[in-house]
Amino acid sequence: DTAVSQTPKYLVTQMGNDKSIKCEQNLGHDTMYWYKQDSKKFLKIMFSYNNKELIINETVPNRFSPKSPDKAHLNLHINSLELGDSAVYFCASSLAVSDSPLHFGNGTRLTVT
Amino acid sequence: GNSVTQMEGPVTLSEEAFLTINCTYTATGYPSLFWYVQYPGEGLQLLLKATKADDKGSNKGFEATYRKETTSFHLEKGSVQVSDSAVYFCALSPANQGGKLIFGQGTELSVKP
Numbered sequence: 001d002t003a004v005s006q007t008p009k010y011l012v013t014q015m016g017n018d019k020s021i022k023c024e025q026n027l028g029h030d031t032m033y034w035y036k037q038d039s040k041k042f043l044k045i046m047f048s049y050n051n052k053e054l055i056i057n058e059t060v061p062n063r064f065s066p067k068s069p070d071k072a073h074l075n076l077h078i079n080s081l082e083l084g085d086s087a088v089y090f091c092a093s094s095l096a097v098s099d100s101p102l103h104f105g106n107g108t109r110l111t112v113t
Numbered sequence: 114g115n116s117v118t119q120m121e122g123p124v125t126l127s128e129e130a131f132l133t134i135n136c137t138y139t140a141t142g143y144p145s146l147f148w149y150v151q152y153p154g155e156g157l158q159l160l161l162k163a164t165k166a167d168d169k170g171s172n173k174g175f176e177a178t179y180r181k182e183t184t185s186f187h188l189e190k191g192s193v194q195v196s197d198s199a200v201y202f203c204a205l206s207p208a209n210q211g212g213k214l215i216f217g218q219g220t221e222l223s224v225k226p
Contacts, residue, residue, distance in 0.1 A: 004156070031212050041200055041219040043157075048213060056213055090156055094212040099145040099164040102214055104156030 003027050006091045006105035013081055014113055021076045021108045023091030029103070031055075031096045032074035034066060037088040037107070049074055050096050081112045115140045119203050119217035126193055126224050134188040134220045136177075136203035144205040146170075146179050146186040147214065151200045160188075160201070193224045 006023040013019055025032060033056075034046040048056035052068045063079045078085060088109050092102040120135040138146065145164045149157040161170030166181035175190045186203060203217040 033213075041151075041221075043202065043216040043219070045213055045215075056210075092156075096212055099162065099206065100212050101147065101159040101162060102149075102157070102212065104158070106154070106156045 004091055004093055004103050004105040006089075006108055008108060009106065010109050010111075012111045012113065015081055015083060017081050018077070018079045019081060019110070020078070021089055021091075021110075023074050023076070023105060025072055025091075025093040025103070027093055027103060029093035029095055030071060031094050032068065032071070033092040033094075033102065034074065034076050035090040035092060035104075037090060039087070043090070047074075047076075078110075081110075083112050086110055086112045115144070115205060115207050115215050117203050117205055117215055117217035119201075119220050122200075122219070122221035124220060124222050126222070128195055128224055128226050129192045130224075132188070132190040132193045132197075132222070134201055134203075134222070136186045136188065136217060138184050138186065138203075138205050140184075140205055140207060142208040144207050146177070147204045147206065148175070148177055148186070148188050149202040149204060149216075151202065151219070153199075157202060193222070195224045195226055198222055198224045 004025045031050045033048045047066045049068045088107045091105040094100045094102045147162045148160040150160045161172040163170040163179035169178045200219045204214045
């Protein structure tokens with residue numbers, strides 16, 4: 001019955017590799033997001049999609065490429081990984097209104113060595 | 114621009130103590146305001162929200178009132194429990210930006226028996 005699920009939970013990889021994180025929601029929401037949480041717990045939005053269409057791109061390096069095959073899925077692909085990409089990445093979903101709460105996945109801890 | 118500032122943690126309290134976590138914001142227009150909680154190893158969960166001035170959000174004994182005059186949304190609980198130990202995030206959702214959340218830096222709460 002998981003509402004927002006993301007895989008993998010942990011991802012350890014070397015600099016320069018390419019990796020993907022997958023996210024799926026079964027809440028029927030129109031909008032999905034990727035957030036990055038740094039080592040100090042600070043959360044920053046990266047991307048937002050509404051019905052498969054990109055609506056927010058917060059000056060994220062173009063090594064990060066989100067893909068939304070349908071409105072229930074939003075995957076994150078990262079090329080040429082760097083040490084500074086190490087963080088916890090959270091997927092979330094919501095209805096497309098400003099007072100609608102976000103539902104978060106449990107996060108993917110990415111460690112780049 | 115839009116931003117959220119929270120009191121720095123960690124906050125350490127004894128069980129049954131009174132809790133206040135301060136949150137102030139700057140925003141254009143009339144944002145919605147939220148408190149989210151993150152338990153260790155998990156994603157964020159909505160704790161409470163308020164969508165307009167003077168609204169009070171409440172849940173699980175926690176309360177926060179949307180104060181437009183002081184641009185604040187302080188979180189309070191009359192008697193904390195060990196199980197309340199978590200990181201608490203204040204957030205705002207700007208009007209007409211499709212659910213995007215801007216988070217404060219988080220405040221870690223540790224409750225001792």
